[in-house]
């Protein structure tokens with residue numbers, strides 16, 4: 197049976213699948229996150245830049261689930277990189293989320309031209325030491341950037357959240373993560389829907405397994421040991437996306453899906469993309 201959670205290198209536990217919230221805003225966003233929690237989602241992925249940390253806070257209050265059963269992730273925006281800026285930005289996020297602690301805090305993008313992510317990382321280590329963040333990680337970091345964090349601070353992130361889907365399987369990066377005990381999280385795990393769910397290789401497996409194409413793609417992430425965070429504004433699709441743990445793909449199916457590789461879908465290369 198596929199794992200429902202993983203141990204992180206810092207001893208904490210991360211759910212094996214989560215809810216992406218980019219675009220879930222306002223009252224419909226609150227309703228979506230409440231219903232996701234009621235349906236069994238425990239990892240909720242937000243960010244300062246999504247403008248919906250208060251939406252997530254309201255959903256947590258309404259869902260009436262023990263706080264310690266939830267795993268809340270938020271992210272530091274590029275314009276707040278720097279030692280003091282990071283501490284101040286985190287405090288704003290924490291207040292908006294109305295939480296005593298955040299389970300996972302990520303540097304959203306490295307913004308290498310600005311070159312201040314190491315300063316931010318030092319502050320994130322402080323936040324972890326203070327107990328207001330349980331686990332610290334990054335998003336969209338490359339191996340040389342991760343090496344640099346370790347060389348300059350002695351601490352590796354426990355998570356790297358990156359673009360990962362069958363069109364962009366990131367085999368080399370995942371091998372680096374495995375060597376360094378970094379858990380891979382997959383953003384846009386369904387490739388933002390695009391054409392992926394109509395790919396014959398996926399549709400064929402879905403028909404044979406009595407599953408939907410989205411479930412096959414999410415089972416592929418689970419087979420890789422990556423944590424997918426699909427976003428859906430629709431309750432039935434959210435339930436479908438969570439109902440994937442019984443679907444264990446064999447090695448041939450995993451390889452057939454990885455064979456769809458064609459590159460990034462959105463062109464945001466972390467070596468050049470700067471997101472504030």
Ligand SMILES: NC(=O)C1=CN([C@@H]2O[C@H](COP(=O)(O)OP(=O)(O)OC[C@H]3O[C@@H](n4cnc5c(N)ncnc54)[C@H](OP(=O)(O)O)[C@@H]3O)[C@@H](O)[C@H]2O)C=CC1
Nearest residue numbers: 216217218335383384385386387388389410426427428429
């Ligand atoms: N760290 C980073 O830099 C980034 C992080 N992220 C995170 O990753 C999350 C997910 O990525 P996102 O870009 O939203 O893309 P996804 O790959 O999750 O795709 C979302 C799209 O797929 C549709 N969809 C969801 N479930 C199904 C299903 N079962 N069948 C058919 N269609 C489905 C949704 O439509 P509908 O809503 O109508 O169901 C939506 O159009 C984000 O919400 C965010 O939290 C995303 C990008 C970058």
Ligand SMILES: O=C(O)C(=O)[C@@H](O)[C@H](O)C(=O)CO
Nearest residue numbers: 218243304305383462464471
């Ligand atoms: O969603 C995120 O976390 C982002 O960083 C977005 O800006 C992302 O780059 C995107 O999805 C743009 O369409």
